[in-house]
Amino acid sequence: MLNIAKAVIYREVAWFRRFLADYIVSWILPLLFATGLVFLPASLSNIDTVVKRMSVLYGVELSLIDAYTVSLVLTGIISVVAAVVNDVMQTLFAEFRFMDVSSMILESTDLKKYIAINAILRPAIMTPMLTLYLAPMLVAIHGLEGLEMFLIIEVVLLTSAISLGIFATLFAVPLTFYTRISRPWTVSNIVAPAILAGAGIYIPLELAPLALRLFASLTPVPYTSRALYAIALKGFPQELKSFAVVLVMLTAAYITISGLLSKYAEARVRRG
Amino acid sequence: MGIDVRDVKKSYVSKEGFRKRRVIEALKGVTFSVARGEVHALLGPNGAGKTTLVKILATLLLPDSGSAYVEGFDVVSQANEVRKIIGVALDVSKGFYSSLTGFENLVFYALLKGFSYSDARRRAREVLELVGLWDMEAHNRPYYTYSLGMRARLSIAKALLTDPRVLLLDEPTLGLDVESSRMVRKLIVDLAKEGRTILVTGHNMYEIEQIATSISIINAGRIVASGKPQELKQRLGLLHKVSIRVSNNARQLLDEIAKKLSIASTAVEDLGDVQRITMYAKAGREEIVQAILEAVNTVGARILDLAVEEPTLEDAYLAVVGGKSA
Numbered sequence: 001m002l003n004i005a006k007a008v009i010y011r012e013v014a015w016f017r018r019f020l021a022d023y024i025v026s027w028i029l030p031l032l033f034a035t036g037l038v039f040l041p042a043s044l045s046n047i048d049t050v051v052k053r054m055s056v057l058y059g060v061e062l063s064l065i066d067a068y069t070v071s072l073v074l075t076g077i078i079s080v081v082a083a084v085v086n087d088v089m090q091t092l093f094a095e096f097r098f099m100d101v102s103s104m105i106l107e108s109t110d111l112k113k114y115i116a117i118n119a120i121l122r123p124a125i126m127t128p129m130l131t132l133y134l135a136p137m138l139v140a141i142h143g144l145e146g147l148e149m150f151l152i153i154e155v156v157l158l159t160s161a162i163s164l165g166i167f168a169t170l171f172a173v174p175l176t177f178y179t180r181i182s183r184p185w186t187v188s189n190i191v192a193p194a195i196l197a198g199a200g201i202y203i204p205l206e207l208a209p210l211a212l213r214l215f216a217s218l219t220p221v222p223y224t225s226r227a228l229y230a231i232a233l234k235g236f237p238q239e240l241k242s243f244a245v246v247l248v249m250l251t252a253a254y255i256t257i258s259g260l261l262s263k264y265a266e267a268r269v270r271r272g
Numbered sequence: 273m274g275i276d277v278r279d280v281k282k283s284y285v286s287k288e289g290f291r292k293r294r295v296i297e298a299l300k301g302v303t304f305s306v307a308r309g310e311v312h313a314l315l316g317p318n319g320a321g322k323t324t325l326v327k328i329l330a331t332l333l334l335p336d337s338g339s340a341y342v343e344g345f346d347v348v349s350q351a352n353e354v355r356k357i358i359g360v361a362l363d364v365s366k367g368f369y370s371s372l373t374g375f376e377n378l379v380f381y382a383l384l385k386g387f388s389y390s391d392a393r394r395r396a397r398e399v400l401e402l403v404g405l406w407d408m409e410a411h412n413r414p415y416y417t418y419s420l421g422m423r424a425r426l427s428i429a430k431a432l433l434t435d436p437r438v439l440l441l442d443e444p445t446l447g448l449d450v451e452s453s454r455m456v457r458k459l460i461v462d463l464a465k466e467g468r469t470i471l472v473t474g475h476n477m478y479e480i481e482q483i484a485t486s487i488s489i490i491n492a493g494r495i496v497a498s499g500k501p502q503e504l505k506q507r508l509g510l511l512h513k514v515s516i517r518v519s520n521n522a523r524q525l526l527d528e529i530a531k532k533l534s535i536a537s538t539a540v541e542d543l544g545d546v547q548r549i550t551m552y553a554k555a556g557r558e559e560i561v562q563a564i565l566e567a568v569n570t571v572g573a574r575i576l577d578l579a580v581e582e583p584t585l586e587d588a589y590l591a592v593v594g595g596k597s598a
Contacts (some may be wrong), residue, residue, distance in 0.1 A: 007383035009368070014376045018414075100366045102432070106332050107360055107383040180287075272284055272324075272333045 004117045012125040027133035030075030037071035073232045084123045085192040088168035093184040111266035123161035160224040166254040177265040274469030275306040280338035298324040300493035312369040313484035314473040321493045322473040330360040359431035364424035399429040421452035441472045511552040518575035522547035528567035
């Protein structure tokens with residue numbers, strides 16, 4: 001297991017160096033998005049109206065700083081969900097169906113272990129890299145308290161991303177080993193926005209269709225976003241406790257199903 | 273024994289459309305063995321089952337029945353032990369992360385194989401130097417920029433990374449230019465001299481004849497001939513083309529040779545002061561030379577020149593697979 005972990009970490013770091021420009025874009029765009037979320041509607045009316053509407057939406061009295069913090073923190077989960085779901089699904093597919101690095105993996109280790117470690121380590125490495133921009137922004141807004149907030153947000157995002165990474169294998173394994181699909185992004189491009197919409201991140205939860213809300217509730221994202229709101233609004237530890245309980249339950253379920261799927265996939269691959 | 277394959281069978285189920293399925297028998301009971309330190313070539317047309325067999329020996333595929341051993345380890349029940357002693361190069365045109373460099377790909381593979389980080393880097397550099405990619409300064413370029421020759425070199429470097437006792441190379445020179453092919457052939461010969469057992473598949477008879485110490489010809493999932501190249505050609509009863517230039521008694525010499533050898537398509541040409549005999553003899557090289565020397569002594573002819581041309585491996589291969597060349 002340790003050898004797979006070392007190899008995956010090495011590859012991720014190499015990819016990070018190679019794709020640094022992509023990461024810089026993924027830091028700038030959320031900043032623009034967060035700024036736009038508050039100030040774009042304000043350009044049509046005024047800042048106070050926007051902050052009041054946001055207060056109604058979140059059910060808490062917000063200041064401008066709170067509103068901006070919430071929208072900033074929101075961008076973190078958008079980046080993480082999109083990157084984790086897409087990367088876990090598409091990388092496994094590309095490894096086995098496009099680049100054919102399967103022989104490198106199959107002649108070195110068990111497929112089941114490889115899939116599990118990838119699903120855990122890739123989100124764990126990518127999440128801090130993707131959300132690095134939050135640190136200076138939160139420190140700039142909240143001072144030293146912002147750093148503390150960033151660290152708590154990172155823990156929440158990291159645990160959520162790992163759980164989501166394992167969840168993504170529930171799609172990645174069947175897509176790669178049990179279907180003849182040749183464009184996996186057609187699926188991953190639907191899954192990530194569906195989770196985000198169903199979790200009430202794009203639109204208020206009450207307006208999201210029931211099917212999307214049900215689908216999203218199978219993932220840790222709605223619980224993560226509630227936890228993040230609470231942190232951003234310096235809210236209740238109770239929210240974090242329920243997030244942790246749900247996350248553990250969901251992750252346990254994902255590990256069981258993903259383990260079974262990977263085991264059968266390995267048998268199928270080695271059978272030819 | 274380096275490699276021992278006994279009655280290995282393998283079928284694939286090919287899906288055609290949503291419901292229709294077709295069973296393809298890739299291997300129909302393959303048996304052959306390779307001694308330690310030997311370069312054994314597996315020849316056969318496309319779809320003969322060469323790659324399937326290599327994948328089974330590399331523990332990538334499970335056989336349906338039969339058994340296969342690499343240095344005494346069962347490829348099914350002792351797959352982990354087998355993986356520690358083999359190096360594999362399959363389809364040299366791909367098999368690496370396109371956005372990683374050659375060096376990074378090898379370090380990743382070495383780490384997967386259980387090397388420490390420093391050992392992985394050191395060994396990756398060593399094998400890249402061995403195959404010439406380091407000197408070409410290609411080790412720090414992304415894999416997608418590699419030419420086919422560079423990709424083949426990297427595949428072989430990967431196969432050598434763990435310093436394996438057994439090498440399984442599936443068509444390592446396919447699509448390579450002359451220089452790269454020559455480099456790969458030389459490398460295979462050098463590796464065999466170090467005592468490694470090498471199983472190499474391919475179509476190019478010229479190349480195989482240069483490097484292989486033993487050969488198996490596989491066709492439609494079955495081994496149809498096996499042995500050393502020379503034995504294989506002799507066993508197939510192929511003819512040697514013999515040219516003799518003599519100063520006198522050409523006819524008598526030919527008659528005398530005919531008493532000792534089975535010969536065909538004879539021709540005697542008068543070239544002024546000398547005569548040239550051209551014939552096809554159905555015998556081994558040593559036997560032919562011996563018979564000619566005895567005949568020369570008997571008739572008192574004077575030989576000016578003698579050439580015994582070998583049947584090529586391609587002749588043998590075509591005779592076995594019925595001209596169904598790849």
